[in-house]
Amino acid sequence: MNLSPNIELKSKLEKPEVIGAVITQRKNKVNLCPVNWQVVSSEYKSPMVVCIGLSHGNYSREVILATKEFTYAYPSQEQLKDILYCGTVSGREVNKLKQMALQFLPAKKNKCPILKDAVLNFECTLMQTVEMETFSILIGKIEIIHGSDKSALDKIYALGGMEYGVIEKVKILQTGRT
Ligand SMILES: Cc1cc2nc3c(=O)[nH]c(=O)nc-3n(C[C@H](O)[C@H](O)[C@H](O)COP(=O)(O)O)c2cc1C
Secondary structure (H helix, E strand, C coil), X not given: CCCCCCHHHHHHHHCCEECEEEEEEECXXXXXXXXXXXXXXXXXXXXXXEEEEEECCCHHXXXXXXXXXXXXXXXXXXXXXXXXXXXCCXXXXXXXXXXXXXXXXXXXXXXXXXXXXXXEEEEEEEEEXXXXXXXXXXXXXXXXXXXXXXXXXXXXEEEECXXXXXXCCCCCCCCCCC
């Protein structure tokens, strides 16, 4: 009996998965890496954290371990093309920012900038790292949250099968918990 996880089932029923952007800076070089492996904690407990899963070969992981900070952002729909491009090349080899239109703004606490025109930006400082076989889970404490005039429905999603898009509508089924 094969008890290994059924990845096709996960892909079919778990998508859409929100796409986040991890922004780092080492010396003067700003870099951006899109991620699906992400969890942002609820506002109920302090500290609020962002958890991201980054492959061991990933340049952003290396920079975060060295600088102890990163920005986690939810890019908006106009940024989709550039965000996906950033997932096809590594900042170790190229300066991604020279190849695209994304713009950045200075952060308030961190050296690493925030993503202009994103839905939300979280300035994070590295709290803890959990090492797995092929990747690391980096846990960042959310220091500052930057909002925008975008809507929550401007966030972008991996829809499965190399398709990417937005969720256009939400439908309220109930108001209140009982
Ligand atoms: C939509 C999307 C989601 C991705 N999610 C992850 C992820 O969660 N973790 C990861 O390590 N790489 C992920 N990747 C791949 C990285 O973005 C890719 O390897 C990137 O080139 C790494 O850039 P860097 O080396 O400059 O950090 C994703 C790529 C795309 C396009």
